[in-house]
Amino acid sequence: xILLDISNGWKTAIMMVALVLVFxxxxxxxxxxxxxxxxxxxxxxxxxxxxxxxxxxxxxxxSTDQTHAMLEIAAGTRIKVAKTSIRPIPERKSK
Numbered sequence: 538x539i540l541l542d543i544s545n546g547w548k549t550a551i552m553m554v555a556l557v558l559v560f561x562x563x564x565x566x567x568x569x570x571x572x573x574x575x576x577x578x579x580x581x582x583x584x585x586x587x588x589x590x591x592x593x594x595x596x597x598x599x600s601t602d603q604t605h606a607m608l609e610i611a612a613g614t615r616i617k618v619a620k621t622s623i624r625p626i627p628e629r630k631s632k
C-alpha cells in the first residue's frame with residue numbers, strides 16, 4: 538500500500554485532510570445548498586402564494602418586503618411574520 542512508505546507524521550496529516558474533506562462533502566456542502574434553495578424560495582414569494590409558517594400556520598401572502606411578509610390566515614385576519622419563518626406547504630403523499 539502507498540501509505541506504508543510514508544512517515545508516521547505524513548500519514549496523520551493525510552488522514553486529517555481526508556477526514557476534513559469527507560466532513561465537508563457529506564455535512565457542510567449539502568446544508569449550504571439547502572440554505573440557498575430556501576433563500577431562493579423566500580425571494581420568489583409573491584402575493585397570493587399559499588405558504589406555511591414554521592409554527593404550522595397555513596396562510597396566503599398579502600404583501601412582502603425585504604425581511605417580512607403580511608399573511609392572511611382567515612378572512613380579515615392578517616399577521617406580519619419574518620420571511621425566515623416561511624416554509625412551503627408540504628406535498629401530501631398519496632396512498
